[in-house]
Amino acid sequence: MLIDLHTHSFVSDGTESPGxxxxxxxxxxxxxxxxxxxxxxSGWDEAxxxxxxxxxxxxxxxxxxxxxxxHISVHLLAYLHDPLNEELLAEINRARQDRITRxxxxxxxxxEDFPITWDLVQKHSHPDATIGRPHIADALVTAGVVDNRSxxxxxxxxPGSKYYVGHYAADPVVAVELVKRxxxxxxxxHPLAAARGRVVKDHVFHDMIDAGLAGLxxxxxxxxxxxxxxxxxxxxxxxxxxxxxxxxHGAGKPNRLGENSTSRDQLERILELGTGSHSVGIx
Ligand code: AMP
Ligand code: FE
Ligand code: FE
Ligand code: ZN
Numbered sequence: 001m002l003i004d005l006h007t008h009s010f011v012s013d014g015t016e017s018p019g020x021x022x023x024x025x026x027x028x029x030x031x032x033x034x035x036x037x038x039x040x041x042s043g044w045d046e047a048x049x050x051x052x053x054x055x056x057x058x059x060x061x062x063x064x065x066x067x068x069x070x071h072i073s074v075h076l077l078a079y080l081h082d083p084l085n086e087e088l089l090a091e092i093n094r095a096r097q098d099r100i101t102r103x104x105x106x107x108x109x110x111x112e113d114f115p116i117t118w119d120l121v122q123k124h125s126h127p128d129a130t131i132g133r134p135h136i137a138d139a140l141v142t143a144g145v146v147d148n149r150s151x152x153x154x155x156x157x158x159p160g161s162k163y164y165v166g167h168y169a170a171d172p173v174v175a176v177e178l179v180k181r182x183x184x185x186x187x188x189x190h191p192l193a194a195a196r197g198r199v200v201k202d203h204v205f206h207d208m209i210d211a212g213l214a215g216l217x218x219x220x221x222x223x224x225x226x227x228x229x230x231x232x233x234x235x236x237x238x239x240x241x242x243x244x245x246x247x248x249h250g251a252g253k254p255n256r257l258g259e260n261s262t263s264r265d266q267l268e269r270i271l272e273l274g275t276g277s278h279s280v281g282i283x
Pocket of ligand 2: 013
């Protein structure tokens, strides 16, 4: 049984519609898929509907952008939370709103040197997508400035570049508490992904665990082997759920569906804990 609990559609920075993503997953031989768009749950209905049509199991999820007080980026996956929970929704919407302001500022800075406009960025994003650097990267590709998203990230959109601007993001401990209160299951995404930038110190793990963190995404291409061993040890010590996933973004990233996966017994723990919304087609 192949279970992939971390994927993105074009309602965030993936390149496929939620329905197409589920069809791709069925073709790739997956059995159960979670849709975890950045700061956005508007893809759930279409994904659930397509799961029913294709015989796939579907787990509703989200990936919440967070940042520690010393500015380290943390991504928190949440499964089966109540998407209408007001406190959580307010926090997510604050990040989504600030992402727009921030993207416009990045475009302003870029437009001094490159033929980039806000219009062009909007052409590369779905109307209710969570706007991020990948959409700006796509505009840079269209403008002929770079060949692909990866090159845009490496050369232009990286933190420290004169074009980089950050956005508001919740504290990870607060986000864990909010997900719990929305009856969801919080799982730390790619926790030791050193290539993405600085990673958190041990005490942040423990603060998040004290707040109710339920699991660690251990098997992810951005966690180096040594880091995966450390995460497995921590999961065992703290009785945390262990997940593995692709972090598929369609054509936006090399990650392929099912390249990492979660075991059925670990999924069962998630399904038991998450009561804010419903999975589809899992028996
Ligand atoms: P943002 O959320 O706007 O800060 O942009 C971060 C997003 O960019 C992440 O969710 C990744 O999916 C994506 N990303 C980061 N690095 C790369 C890369 N090298 N190539 C393609 N996408 C990337
Ligand atoms: Fe992404
Ligand atoms: Fe992430
Ligand atoms: Zn992701």
